[in-house]
Amino acid sequence: MKHVKGVKRVTTRVRDLSSPGARAAVYRGVYAAADMIRTDAALSISKGAPKTVDAEGKKQHTPSKPGDPPNRDTAQLDTSIVTAGNPERLSAEASANTPYAAALEFGSPENNLTPRS
Secondary structure, three states: OOOOOOHHHHHHHHHHHOOHHHHHHHHHHHHHHHHHHHHHHHHHHHOOOOOEEOOOOOEEOOOOOOOOOOOOOOOHHHHOEEEEEEOOOOEEEEEEOOOOHHHHHHOEHHHOEOOOO
16 A cells, blocks of 8 residues: 555645634635625615706605616615624625615515616
């Protein structure tokens, strides 16, 4: 039987990959990626069409087109987007926490609303 060289070194390196320090580094990367998504989503909303003023001087919201990010109106949607993570599961997510966020994201047949992103 032939002797394989370097087994001990490879075993040590693999063990190091599962160390608490390595898991922490992976989690930081996962969380950073989710936070980048949060930032991009909030910025895409805040860059939406500005409000217009009608003949009576009232501000009017300009709805976005289907497939485009929602236009900013009250700033509740873009400021509600948060990043949350779970270091034990090495997971993180960006989510909007307004009652109407899901309808804007996925559409709403009841309101005749097509998805905005």
